[in-house]
């Protein structure tokens with residue numbers, strides 16, 4: 001288990017992580033989510049002893065990483081797939097990591113097979129694509145057959161087959177009772193992979209709950225209603241009827257209406273009374289992505305603006321209408337109700353037993369003076 005208690009990190013006057021307390025339990029995939037710059041990598045670096053907390057602590061199985069006996073056999077991590085000697089072959093890179101940690105050389109060929117890099121094992125890693133680099137990083141994480149695994153954006157650069165493979169790998173590792181902590185910006189992927197979520201924003205805990213609870217706590221159920229596409233006046237008539245009855249109606253991009261505040265039978269009755277035919281009336285729950293967007297909308301540091309293309313605007317071809325802005329989209333509240341207040345109780349940490357200082361395989365290696373030949 002990974003346990004953070006009051007974990008805080010300042011870089012000068014910048015607070016990257018503030019008073020973060022959470023537990024990552026074995027037997028589940030725990031997703032670690034947060035907008036760009038929210039402190040995920042900093043937290044992972046502190047878990048792996050690569051950065052010292054300014055205050056608070058983080059332990060793995062009760063020990064800070066650097067005091068963990070035989071850390072490389074207990075913890076595997078993919079932090080930065082580029083942190084590899086580019087002149088070394090994939091196999092030699094893994095062999096040197098294995099040697100550092102007393103892992104038998106035959107394990108290297110095993111993990112190369114697991115990540116599908118057997119064919120290119122003797123090629124220099126500097127020629128690797130982003131996805132191949134990720135696979136090599138995952139191989140390094142699996143090398144010691146560890147009980148605790150951390151992956152920072154593991155599917156970055158992977159093709160659909162690779163994404164599916166990572167998803168199944170994470171689930172299989174968790175099913176074996178391991179602790180799997182994985183950060184990602186791909187919400188659809190997290191919805192399929194993670195059992196539990198830890199969400200942070202501006203370095204602070206926003207949520208610590210199961211994926212199912214997160215979605216139901218942060219999303220409003222809604223109805224999708226569609227009137228005949230060929231009769232726009234029906235859509236307007238229904239919008240007025242639903243609004244008058246106290247419903248909240250928003251147009252969806254595909255022409256349907258998203259209705260909150262009215263039960264499905266009531267929507268059906270109102271449509272009947274207004275003499276409006278329906279092509280669709282269906283219940284929906286927001287996706288993890290929508291729930292996440294609503295929760296984090298107040299803590300996003302980097303927001304895009306509309307590209308005005310000043311001086312570069314092309315006239316629209318004759319007959320083409322400019323796109324209609326969707327009312328409310330991008331505004332606070334678009335994603336309905338406010339997120340619940342975080343308030344996650346935590347248990348005091350187990351005292352850290354002293355242990356020998358272990359070599360840290362996740363430290364970014366220095367470039368070798370002379371690149372090795374690929375064998």
Ligand SMILES: Nc1ncnc2c1ncn2[C@@H]1O[C@H](COP(=O)(O)OP(=O)(O)OP(=O)(O)O)[C@@H](O)[C@H]1O
Nearest residue numbers: 011014015016034035036037038039040041042043
């Ligand atoms: N070594 C450093 N020196 C100064 N500031 C840093 C350092 N490392 C991180 N930060 C700052 O701390 C904050 C958190 O960064 P971090 O990389 O942990 O976020 P993140 O959630 O991993 O972001 P992303 O999703 O973009 O990878 C950012 O504002 C970042 O600029």
